[in-house]
Amino acid sequence: MLEVQSVSKSFDGFRAVDDVSFAVPAGAIVGLIGPNGAGKTTTFNLIAGTLQPTAGAIRLGGRAIEHEPAHRRVAAGLARTFQIPKPFGEMSVLENVLVAARAQPGERMLANLFARASVRRQEQANIARAREIVAFVDLAKVERLPAKALSGGQRKLLELARVLMAEPRLILLDEPAAGVNPALLEIIMARIEAINRTGITFLIIEHNMDLVARLCGEVIVMAEGRVLGRGAPEVMARDPRVVDAYLGGAVA
Numbered sequence: 001m002l003e004v005q006s007v008s009k010s011f012d013g014f015r016a017v018d019d020v021s022f023a024v025p026a027g028a029i030v031g032l033i034g035p036n037g038a039g040k041t042t043t044f045n046l047i048a049g050t051l052q053p054t055a056g057a058i059r060l061g062g063r064a065i066e067h068e069p070a071h072r073r074v075a076a077g078l079a080r081t082f083q084i085p086k087p088f089g090e091m092s093v094l095e096n097v098l099v100a101a102r103a104q105p106g107e108r109m110l111a112n113l114f115a116r117a118s119v120r121r122q123e124q125a126n127i128a129r130a131r132e133i134v135a136f137v138d139l140a141k142v143e144r145l146p147a148k149a150l151s152g153g154q155r156k157l158l159e160l161a162r163v164l165m166a167e168p169r170l171i172l173l174d175e176p177a178a179g180v181n182p183a184l185l186e187i188i189m190a191r192i193e194a195i196n197r198t199g200i201t202f203l204i205i206e207h208n209m210d211l212v213a214r215l216c217g218e219v220i221v222m223a224e225g226r227v228l229g230r231g232a233p234e235v236m237a238r239d240p241r242v243v244d245a246y247l248g249g250a251v252a
């Protein structure tokens with residue numbers, strides 16, 4: 001589904017991502033872990049298209065995307081969430097999900113003029129789908145509230161709903177467990193599992209090892225911009241290079 005090949009990114013000569021290669025098979029949930037500053041978020045930004053790589057290739061479903069703008073990658077089936085969700089605070093939960101729809105008939109002026117009925121049907125279909133997704137992530141009771149009224153954990157669920165609305169094939173999740181209380185974390189993990197069972201692939205940055213151990217068949221470990229290793233979470237957690245990288249990070 002996703003291939004990252006010899007990708008590097010430098011900021012003023014500093015290699016935040018240094019010759020990174022890995023692949024994420026279709027249908028998998030793969031973790032991307034490593035100490036602070038390892039280059040995980042930069043790697044996400046390179047895949048999503050908010051940053052351009054200094055070198056290397058990125059393929060989604062076999063198609064080269066490293067030079068495509070972010071919105072084309074979304075259209076190709078790539079979605080991402082952020083460590084700190086940024087919903088439109090004044091808009092309702094439902095509206096926040098609705099604006100993430102790929103088909104926005106109201107934005108096509110000519111279509112509006114000539115095919116009002118079909119535009120209205122598409123809008124109704126989008127609203128119905130947004131409602132379903134909001135219910136799926138357990139936010140139906142708060143769907144009319146402004147997004148700014150949600151707790152941190154509910155905002156993570158809203159982010160999940162927004163990416164689902166874009167009908168992705170691959171979802172990049174940036175720290176879905178950060179700042180989430182245990183009850184909501186359980187819901188988030190169950191929903192990720194349910195979405196994955198429908199065939200959607202995940203790459204997840206996460207420091208919470210409970211989530212990683214439960215959801216991720218494999219983890220890719222990064223440190224200092226490079227890939228240290230890859231394997232089952234319980235195996236990588238015992239790998240001396242991985243232990244060293246985390247301890248190095250703790251004392252640095």
Ligand SMILES: Nc1ncnc2c1ncn2[C@@H]1O[C@H](COP(=O)(O)OP(=O)(O)OP(=O)(O)O)[C@@H](O)[C@H]1O
Nearest residue numbers: 011014015016034035036037038039040041042043
């Ligand atoms: N825009 C930028 N300009 C300069 N340096 C940057 C920029 N973005 C990231 N870096 C540096 O690149 C390195 C990797 O950062 P990155 O955020 O990718 O790490 P991370 O693994 O996601 O860390 P964390 O777990 O703390 O989120 C860090 O040293 C960071 O300071």
